[in-house]
Amino acid sequence: MLPRKIITVIFTTLSVGLMGSPFSRKGKSPLPEKGRCINPSKRRAWHTLPDDQKRTYLDSQRCVMDKPGTMGLPGAKTVYDELASNHQILARSIHSTGAFLPYHRYMLHAHEKTLRECGYDGGLPYWDEPHDAGNFENSDIFDKETGFGTCVKGNSCVADGPFAHRTSSIGPGFNLREHCVSRNLNDTISLWSSQEKVDDCMVYDRYEDLWACLYMVPHRGGHGGVGGTMRDPLGSPADPIFYLHHAWVDKLWFDWQEVDPGSRRHDMGGPNTQTPELGFPELPGSTEEEEERVFGKMPEELRRLEDEGTRGDEGGGKVTLAHVLTSLGVIPDTTVGDVVDTRGGYLCYEYV
Ligand SMILES: *[C@@H]1O[C@H](CO)[C@@H](O)[C@H](O)[C@H]1NC(C)=O
Numbered sequence: 001m002l003p004r005k006i007i008t009v010i011f012t013t014l015s016v017g018l019m020g021s022p023f024s025r026k027g028k029s030p031l032p033e034k035g036r037c038i039n040p041s042k043r044r045a046w047h048t049l050p051d052d053q054k055r056t057y058l059d060s061q062r063c064v065m066d067k068p069g070t071m072g073l074p075g076a077k078t079v080y081d082e083l084a085s086n087h088q089i090l091a092r093s094i095h096s097t098g099a100f101l102p103y104h105r106y107m108l109h110a111h112e113k114t115l116r117e118c119g120y121d122g123g124l125p126y127w128d129e130p131h132d133a134g135n136f137e138n139s140d141i142f143d144k145e146t147g148f149g150t151c152v153k154g155n156s157c158v159a160d161g162p163f164a165h166r167t168s169s170i171g172p173g174f175n176l177r178e179h180c181v182s183r184n185l186n187d188t189i190s191l192w193s194s195q196e197k198v199d200d201c202m203v204y205d206r207y208e209d210l211w212a213c214l215y216m217v218p219h220r221g222g223h224g225g226v227g228g229t230m231r232d233p234l235g236s237p238a239d240p241i242f243y244l245h246h247a248w249v250d251k252l253w254f255d256w257q258e259v260d261p262g263s264r265r266h267d268m269g270g271p272n273t274q275t276p277e278l279g280f281p282e283l284p285g286s287t288e289e290e291e292e293r294v295f296g297k298m299p300e301e302l303r304r305l306e307d308e309g310t311r312g313d314e315g316g317g318k319v320t321l322a323h324v325l326t327s328l329g330v331i332p333d334t335t336v337g338d339v340v341d342t343r344g345g346y347l348c349y350e351y352v
């Protein structure tokens with residue numbers, strides 16, 4: 001099935017067996033402190049990075065995209081595709097649910113690991129979208145030498161820069177059909193990523209309101225502003241700009257938490273699953289209608305993996321700190337509680 005997952009389970013069992021009992025017998029703390037975070041990596045805005053750092057990031061990104069995948073996930077030919085595949089399979093439990101922010105934070109962490117294996121040792125960059133809102137057209141993030149390639153009006157395949165002529169077999173929607181990575185700039189929609197729209201969300205005091213606001217407005221500003229592949233709610237990670245966009249969304253959650261870390265870092269909520277009558281709230285029609293008209297019928301093997309990844313998500317329930325985050329074996333599963341603090345030990349970074 002998924003060999004790496006089985007290995008993960010074995011390792012987890014082993015390490016609990018090795019570390020748990022001897023420590024507790026001696027009456028010391030039952031487990032060594034779980035990864036302390038002493039020197040958090042710094043996540044910086046792309047437009048502030050020197051060109052050589054931009055190039056290092058882009059080179060590592062290409063390295064991940066050129067490595068053959070090992071997980072056997074449907075449509076995933078490369079290591080890079082494996083997270084895109086996860087995003088497609090689990091799409092309905094990680095969008096318009098309370099797990100939206102924690103899952104994408106976990107996904108960024110997995111993404112960072114893949115880059116590390118390709119020699120990248122800096123902090124993940126983020127796209128400071130308010131800096132470019134309403135003017136994605138002139139953003140230096142789309143530079144064809146030191147950026148992600150030109151983003152043009154009118155849907156077209158990315159034709160220059162480090163990711164020119166890339167294709168993906170994850171998507172569109174639930175399809176597993178090879179298609180080019182495309183963009184279709186819209187600076188009307190990119191205004192949803194403006195500081196004003198961000199501020200509208202930051203007024204909320206409860207996670208339950210925050211996530212929904214970030215999801216519906218600034219998050220969609222980046223996806224719809226870039227357009228093309230980025231506009232596909234399922235297959236969007238095929239465009240590597242996805243990770244810089246989501247690092248920014250993650251920063252918004254981080255910034256909100258920093259206002260009152262004592263309570264906001266542990267504030268969680270939002271529904272566990274999409275409401276079937278609503279599906280994706282930004283799209284017309286129910287889950288079933290979306291599958292018929294927007295995404296295409298979900299193939300059986302994807303459905304089986306979706307079931308596997310969402311077991312335990314009760315319909316009608318709320319997302320809690322105990323909620324499990326899975327990448328179907330790409331990296332070990334964890335819980336929401338492990339990702340709420342970016343300097344908590346499981347994670348070790350901060351936005352500067
Ligand atoms: C940009 O998006 C807006 C809002 O969805 C839409 O009305 C408009 O037609 C789009 N512009 C282009 C050029 O596609």
Ligand SMILES: [Cu+2]
Nearest residue numbers: 087095104233
């Ligand atoms: Cu997503």
